[in-house]
Amino acid sequence: MLLVAALCRESKAQISPPGLGIAHMADWFALGIRQKLKRRKGWQSMSYIGMGRKSNPDNYNPALKPAILVLNHEFTHAVNTHYQYAFALSYRRQDEYLDRAPYKHQRPGTQQEIRAYGRLYYFLPLRRIKLAAVLRQELRKFYTPAFHNPEESLQLRSRLRLQMTVPLNKQKTHRLITGAEALFATSQLTGHAGFTPFAYEESRFTCYYSWTLKKLPFTLDVGYMSNLLGKTASHVVHYLAFDIIWENPFR
Template identity: 45%
Template sequence: MMFCIKKVLATLFLIGFTGNILRAQISPPGLGDTKTALWTAFGIKRQLDSLGKKQALSYIAIGRKSNPDDYNALSKQAIFVLNHEVYHSFAPHQQYSYAVSYRRQPQYEGSTPYEKENTEQEFRIYGRYAYTFDLGKKWKLKNTVRQEFRKFFAADFSKVEEDFQLRTRIKSQLTYTVSPKNNQKLAVSAEALFSLSHLNGPDTQWESFGYREMRITAYYMFDIPHSPFTVDIGYMNNLIKDSRSIHRGGVHYVAVDLIWNIPFSR
């Protein structure tokens, strides 16, 4: 009997501990030069050790987007994503992670009626380092550097215009604890993206390294009462350099994530 009580208490503790250590929304990817987009994801978050220092987040997600000249975010299929990331909180306030990802993204013509041209595949690996500052009891500031390698193929694995890309992402996120009830939090962030690409073609060449886009997000996060699930509801504004959308205030995203939290179990 005592063993069962201890096991239940340990499970509840780990669920709560997971929410505090790894409380990161599944932010939308860039879906190109459009007006509006919708991003939905389902993730499974697991504790990998009894101390709560190692976690894994796996998710499946889809995105839809509007045509360049309307605001119907459900108009076209935009992306399909499979992602797996492992996190390690190796020191107070410090965390690193590494991940693999597969993405499948339809490409559309640039003029009306915006018919589908082809499908592009992407295989991605990346690493991330984060440092979190405690700003009082309710505020946290998390600064992150993420380095990515992205390799691109057509649907039949033939070459596409962009061979591969090295991309650096720098992000700051400010999180406010609204209430301990249901672990309610608000988070706002800004992320700048810089990249260097290698292009296929008759004469292979490199693009110059430089700033490409800015992503600004706002999220409300909470736990569903009496369940292991967390919901994230957010908005993202994607400002793409030299795009048509940047003259209209960027691309506007609505994002919804559902995450299933699984405690550590031997």
């Protein structure tokens, strides 16, 4: 989930792709519902389902094999024009593949994840451009398909994101959204006491075009993400992403 545009006091965000591990290309598609909570001033909810596919590291087919299924629900509260916070719960089922040819499924071939996270936003408007800094803290619990503990059973992850939103018209229905994010984590391994050292994991760079339709209650987002894995960016994955968000269906 990588960029947030502050339009007045309302948060507008595309549904960014999750990291899908080692690949060359990947694609991501999501359907979401965003709803203002009229009885709770400044609050809104966002629910979505998303699916991702990816290529092998040695080819360019982003839809070659299944990668992930995500169910996510988030509540966001705008405190004022500068500060906003959010909290969410997510379920993810991700396919696990070997890192060597022919890149078949591992055993077991999937991993389940239950994730809880919170976000703190600081927005800085500069005329029409919106700048933002976002701190996201995550608690990730992993399970095998049979709900046993895998090798990495628990992870605490911090994400720091800087982003910019540029309206492309006066009505702000067309927007260009760019951002950069760095991820740091510490993990608990099954059978080991304590956690691994807190360390840098990866970086993500995104560029999105967002269009809010005038006569229909939908926002369409299409974008690109470059995912640099490892401390030396030894592997880069290119993502193509598209999502559709239904705005305030329960008026």
